[in-house]
Amino acid sequence: MALSLPLAFLFRHRFPLREAFLALATLPFVLPTPVVALGLLALAGPRGVLGVDLYGTPWLLFWGSVFYNLGLGLRVLLPSVLALSEGPYGAARVLGATPFRAFLRVGLPLLLPGLLGGGLLTFIYTFGAFGLPLLLGGPAYATLEVEVYTLLAYRLAFPEAAGLILLQVLTLGLAVLLYARLPAYPLAAPGLRPARRPWALALGVGLLFLLLYAPLLALLLAFSPQALASAWRAQDFTPLPLALGNALRFALLSLPFALLLGLAYALSARRRGWAEVLGLLPLLVSPVAVGLGYLLAYPGLRGSEFLLLSAYALLAYPLLARVLLPALRGLPPHLVPAARVLGATPLRAFLRAELPLLWPAVRSGAALSLAAVLGEFGVSLVLWRPEWTTLTLAIYERLGRPGALPYQEALALAVLLMALSGLLFLLLDRGARVG
Numbered sequence: 001m002a003l004s005l006p007l008a009f010l011f012r013h014r015f016p017l018r019e020a021f022l023a024l025a026t027l028p029f030v031l032p033t034p035v036v037a038l039g040l041l042a043l044a045g046p047r048g049v050l051g052v053d054l055y056g057t058p059w060l061l062f063w064g065s066v067f068y069n070l071g072l073g074l075r076v077l078l079p080s081v082l083a084l085s086e087g088p089y090g091a092a093r094v095l096g097a098t099p100f101r102a103f104l105r106v107g108l109p110l111l112l113p114g115l116l117g118g119g120l121l122t123f124i125y126t127f128g129a130f131g132l133p134l135l136l137g138g139p140a141y142a143t144l145e146v147e148v149y150t151l152l153a154y155r156l157a158f159p160e161a162a163g164l165i166l167l168q169v170l171t172l173g174l175a176v177l178l179y180a181r182l183p184a185y186p187l188a189a190p191g192l193r194p195a196r197r198p199w200a201l202a203l204g205v206g207l208l209f210l211l212l213y214a215p216l217l218a219l220l221l222a223f224s225p226q227a228l229a230s231a232w233r234a235q236d237f238t239p240l241p242l243a244l245g246n247a248l249r250f251a252l253l254s255l256p257f258a259l260l261l262g263l264a265y266a267l268s269a270r271r272r273g274w275a276e277v278l279g280l281l282p283l284l285v286s287p288v289a290v291g292l293g294y295l296l297a298y299p300g301l302r303g304s305e306f307l308l309l310s311a312y313a314l315l316a317y318p319l320l321a322r323v324l325l326p327a328l329r330g331l332p333p334h335l336v337p338a339a340r341v342l343g344a345t346p347l348r349a350f351l352r353a354e355l356p357l358l359w360p361a362v363r364s365g366a367a368l369s370l371a372a373v374l375g376e377f378g379v380s381l382v383l384w385r386p387e388w389t390t391l392t393l394a395i396y397e398r399l400g401r402p403g404a405l406p407y408q409e410a411l412a413l414a415v416l417l418m419a420l421s422g423l424l425f426l427l428l429d430r431g432a433r434v435g
Contacts, residue, residue, distance in 0.1 A: 001119050003066065004073030005111075007208070008081040011074070013195035016202045024209055025071035031421055032375025033131025034395040038414035039215030040064055040136060042222040047407065049218050058141060064132045067212065069122040076118035080111050082192070120179040124172055128286045130378045135399065144168045145286050145378070152292060152382060162296075165289040172285075216418065223415045227408035231394075234409065237401075238386075243394035243413070247420075250312060250390065251373040257313030258369045259362075262320035269321070270328045282318050290314060291382025303385060311379045316372050320365030327361035328354075371424040375417065391417045 011018065028036070040063060041047075044054040054060040084107055092102040130145040137143070142150070148164050151157040195201045210217075232240040282290070294301075294311050301307040331354060339349035355362075377392045384393060391413055398410040 001073050001077075001115055001122065003070055004077055004118060005081075005115070007070070007074050007205075008077040010201065010205060011078055012081050012084075012193055013198070013201060014192040015195045015198040015205070017206070018192075018202075021202075021205050021209060022074075024213070025074050027213075027422070028068045028071055032392050032417055033129075033377050034135065034392050034399075034410075035219070035375070035414045035418045035421070036064055036067060036215065037132055037135035038395065038399075038411055039219040040067075042411060043215045043218035047404075049221060055136065056140065058137075060136050061132060061141060063215075064136065065122075065126050065129070067215065068129075068132075069125060070212065072121055072125070073118040076121065077111065077114045080114040084110060117179060120175050124175050124179075127172060127175070128168070130286060130288055135396070145288050148286075148288050148292070149378070149381065152288075158292070158296065161292055165285075165292065168289065169285060219411065219415060219418065222408075222411045224408050224412060227405070228412040228416065230405065231398075231409040231412055237397055237406070237409070238389040238394045240394070240413065240416075242387075243389050243391045244416070246388055247374055247390040247392075247417075250309065250388075251370050254309045254312035254316060254373050255366060255370060257309060258316040258320055258373075259366065261313055261317035262324060262365060262369070263362075265317060266321045266324040266328050269325060282314050287311075287315055287376065287378030288382055291379040294383065305388075308379075308383050308388065311383060312373045312376060315376065315379060316369035319372055320362075320369045323365035323368060324358065324361050327358050331357060367424045371421050374424070375421055391420075 011022065040060050041055065042049065044050050044052050044060060044063075046053050046055055048054075054063075089102055089106045089110065092106045093099070097105070127143075128145060129143065130149070133141055133143045134146050134149070137146070144164050144167065148161045148168075151161040151164070228240070231237070234240070285293070290311055294307055298307060335353050335357075336346075336349050339353040340346070344352065375392060376390075377396070380388075380390055380393055381396070389397065395410045395413045395417070398406040398413070
């Protein structure tokens with residue numbers, strides 16, 4: 001949040017490539033965890049291009065957390081910062097307060113709900129992180145998520161794992177309750193301010209993003225086509241065609257479940273606040289916990305593909321619904337009554353009147369859900385079967401073996417996964433602009 005705040009003040013100005021940089025700030029949310037972990041290792045790992053080995057230190061984990069959450073903090077703060085020049089802050093400046101005094105005495109209190117909200121969301125996502133601590137932290141920095149997985153995978157200690165999950169849910173539930181009780185700052189109509197030196201500002205923001213996204217650049221620099229070809233015909237590991245086919249197949253098969261769940265949830269929650277809170281529960285529970293819950297709740301379905309797809313859909317539908325719900329609430333209130341008066345049935349009114357207006361949001365949410373399932377790591381690891389190995393698990397499989405070739409193959413698979421996720425991200429961003 002300390003970085004997000006000054007960045008939000010920079011983005012209240014109009015400068016070249018501003019929208020592209022804003023879209024780039026959201027990119028980490030659709031990147032799979034193994035891709036980010038491999039990028040950090042390619043930059044500052046044992047074979048990193050910087051020549052500084054930070055593997056197994058908290059600094060690499062901290063860097064990864066900032067990489068993931070900076071865009072989140074920026075998105076939360078930016079509307080408040082855009083509206084700050086209006087209202088009480090503008091009045092303080094007119095009355096003679098210096099910019100620093102006006103910010104300290106008027107602006108900061110107005111921004112406090114946004115700062116606390118962004119901070120709580122960062123805490124929630126970091127507290128429930130699994131992939132980065134597992135791949136970068138090692139036993140010394142194992143989180144609750146990693147410990148739950150260790151208890152399940154190596155000791156089959158279900159009661160102890162369930163106890164840790166309960167502790168995690170209580171902690172995250174408390175954070176969400178605090179977040180829900182934060183007061184909202186009444187925003188004025190946002191407007192961009194002209195920058196004095198727009199190209200200099202664009203260059204400065206570009207250098208900042210270059211520094212922040214250096215792990216992804218290091219990953220691209222470390223990419224080897226020979227390693228990708230080796231992964232394609234690998235015999236000691238899961239071959240690339242099988243892993244790629246599994247990842248795409250599971251993403252496409254779970255999408256209809258996620259669409260149905262997300263649509264039903266959004267339709268029921270648009271007028272019921274309690275339903276909105278209830279539908280956010282899957283976001284409070286980590287993927288590892290979801291996988292464990294499915295194993296305990298449906299022991300007869302263990303090893304079935306239906307169980308895996310259901311878990312994917314459960315994790316993906318809140319993402320789709322969070323995009324769809326604002327679009328539903330923004331529909332003209334008299335749209336459906338007018339269609340009904342003209343003789344349409346409820347289903348026909350939805351299909352012919354509401355759905356065309358909702359389609360951009362549906363497409364954006366579907367792209368986000370596909371990206372989430374494509375890069376899913378935690379629940380795949382818990383419900384894993386050898387023939388179900390996906391791209392993320394194929395990367396993890398190679399990282400578990402010593403030697404240069406498995407590491408190079410893992411890097412090549414991470415670049416391929418990043419390209420697929422980026423493609424879906426472009427689809428998502430285009431849909432957001434249309435919406």
